[in-house]
Amino acid sequence: MEGPTSVVQKEGRGSLRLRLASILGGIRGRMIVLLMVAGIPVASIAIGNSVQDYKGALEDGRREVETLRTLVASRYGVALGISESVLATLARQDPRLSAEGRCTTAFSQTIELHSNEISHLAVIRPGQPPLCGTLPAGVDAEALAREAILGRRTVYGAFLPATAGRPAGLPIALPAGGETGDWAIIGVLLLRDYAALPGEGSIPDHLVWLIDRTDHIVSPGRADGRPTPVLDSAVLARIEEGGPGIEGRGGAIAFAGARLNSGLSLVVGRPVAAVREAARAILLQRIMELATFLIACLAAIVVGADLAMVRPLRLLSARVRGWRPGNPFRVSPAGTEPREVRAVEQAFSEAAAALTRREADLRAALEQRDALMGEIHHRVKNNLQIVSSLLNLQAGRIADPAAAEEFLAARNRVRALATLHRHLYMQHSFEAVSLQPFLTELANQQFASHNEAPGERLALKLDVADIAISTDQAVSLSLFVTEAVGNAVEHAFPDEARGTVWASISAEGEEVTLLVRDDGIGLPDRKTRPRGLGLQLMEGFAKQLGGTLVGGRVEGEPGGTSWTVRFPVRENPAPRPLGR
Incomplete structure (x- = not known):
């Protein structure tokens, strides 16, 4: 058993189907659907292009940070190269050969000359104090010198933290004295914002982080003085040195990394939130432009379909509904309708004219048929009256009372048929006959045929419903x-006895009940008198009506005889086709 929720859902789906059928059933709705279907490829291409442009804009942000990485790496490479060149020049001059004062003076002059790159210089021999120059606290000069001398290569140490007025530093150790040298020159490179080299413009909105050999991260600062955000360790783990750019959390900043040398790595960042927002704004703008275009097309289709097709068809429909058979249907003289609508209008006008002519022909034929049928019924009635008169004359010349009675009974039957035909042509209805006037006249006619008048010796009470039956059933x-009324008048009241004859017809649904009874002496005993012709005819007529004769002698008060037939109302059988 379905619950109330499922019933409501089914009713809602049924209402939705009806609403969709109502919308899509008209020309306007179908044209809108066709436009939407036709616009799907266009919309798909436009949206696809917009999405590609959006992705391209995001990719441009990543490519920009990769370009920034290349530029910043090259500039830091220039700065590191300058510093290494200075140290290599000092190593070739062998400052130890000079007096200590002259060595220190030479270092001071060098530092002053390269004050933006180098802050300290010193000559270090492992196991001894600095031979010349000084180094700041925090520089592991012994380990750096030993590693540089043993590896005969440039070695970078751990970052030195920034102090007041001095940026962070990067110790550099360079082996000196040739292949067999046992000393090294150590300098401290200042980690400034090398994204802008002298004589070149600064790269806007750049972020730079340096990572030393101990994975310590330091930011050299920004030329505009704004602070550099802390580099997220999760982002750092995803960066591939020299690989493609990546986006950080939230996609606000794009990152790219590069290795400057064995002890130093570079990570650059570039804000892409503005790029992302601009790309999203362009994407939304493209989608809005497409939606506006489609809505404008739909509006144009709706208005155009209404003006060009729906309105002419609606006007044609109203004119068709207002047309009445027999009247001409005139084509609109405006001539502004579409050719197809005018073709439909012309076709309906021609069909209406043909229908009018056909209707006139049928009406004339029907009138002719009615006149012919009326004439036929009139002549049949006249012929039956002649037959009835002949039977009446013949009965008067027969001496035998029994034979004369049979002739009179035949006369009454012929008169009944003549009365039926008279009612048919008087009512101008040849398919059905109204029972109320017909049976009233027929019952009174039977009284008159037996020289009786209703209301004198015998009373006649009729209760006939105002119904009509087919002519085929009306004959039976x-x-x-x-037969029933004639038998009651002739046999139920002998010796001038008084009484009443009742006849009634009632309808219940598609069935009719006929009742004829009297309060006379009743039927004779079948043992003393066999069944007569009248009873046999009544049974046959009841069968032809489609029912069964029920009744007979009524016992008790008031006595008499009662006959009932219950039969269905049938139409006349279809006429048989004429033979060829």
């Missing part, structure tokens, strides 16, 4: 009433 019904 008229003959049945003739």
Whole structure:
């Protein structure tokens, strides 16, 4: 058993289907659907291009940070190269050969000359104090010198923290004295914002981080003085040195990394939030432009379909509904309708004219048929009256009372049929006959045929419903009433006895009940008198009506005889086709 929720859902789906059928059933709705279907490829291409442009804009942000990495790496390489060149020049001059004062003076002059790159210089021999120059606290000069001398290569140490007025530093150790030298020159490189070299413009919105051999991260600062955010360790783990750029959390900054040398790595960043927002704004703008275009197309289609097709068809529909058979249907003289609508209008006008002519022909044929049928029924009635008169004359010349009675009974049956035909042509209806006036006249006619008048010796009480039956059933019904009423008047009241004859017809649904009874002496005993012709005819007529004769002698008060037939109302059988 379905619950109330499922019933409501089904009703909602049914209502939605009806609403969709109502919308899509008209020309406007179908044209909108066709436009939407036709616009799917266009919309798909436009949206696809917009999405590609959006992705391209984001990719441009990543490419920009890769370009920034290349530029900054090259500039830091220049700075590191300058510093290494200075140290190499000092190593070739062998400052130890000079007096200590002259060595220190030479270092001071060098530092003063390269004050933006180098802050300290010193000559270090492992196991001894500095032979010349000084180094700041925090520089592991012994380990750096030993590693440089043993490896005969340039070695970079751990970052020195920035102090007041001095940026962070990077110790550099360079082996000196040739292949067999046992000393090294150590300098401290100042980690400034080398993203802008002298004589070149600064790269806007750049972020730079340096990573030393101990994975310590330091930022050399920014030329505009703004602080550099802390580099997220999760982002650092995803950066590939020399690999493609990546986006950080939230996609606000794009990062790229590079290795400057064996002891120093570079990470650059560039804010891409503005690029992302600009790309998103362009994407939304493209989508809005597409939606506006499609809506404008839909509006144009709706208005155009209404003006060019729906309105002319609506006007044509109103004119068609207002047209009445027999009247001409005139084509609109405006001539502004589409050719197809005018073709439909012209076709309907021609069909209406043909229908009017056909209707006139049918009406004339029907009138002719009615006149012919009326004439036929009139002549049949006249012929039956002649037959009835002949039977009446013949009965008057027969001496045998029994034979004369049979002739009179035949006369009454012929009169009943003549009365039926008279009612048919008087009512101008040849398919059905109204029972109320017909049976009233027929019952009174039977009284008159037996020289009786209703209301004198015998009373006649009729209760006939105002119904109509087919002419086919009316023939059997008229003959049945003739037999039943005639038998009651002739045989139920002998010796001038008084009494009443009742006849009634009632309808219940598609069935009719006919009742004829009297309060006379009743039927004779079947043992003393066999069944007569009248009863046999009544049974046959009841069968032709589609029912069964029920009744007979009524016991008790008031006595008499009662006959009932219950039969269905049938239409006349279809006429048989004429043979060729």
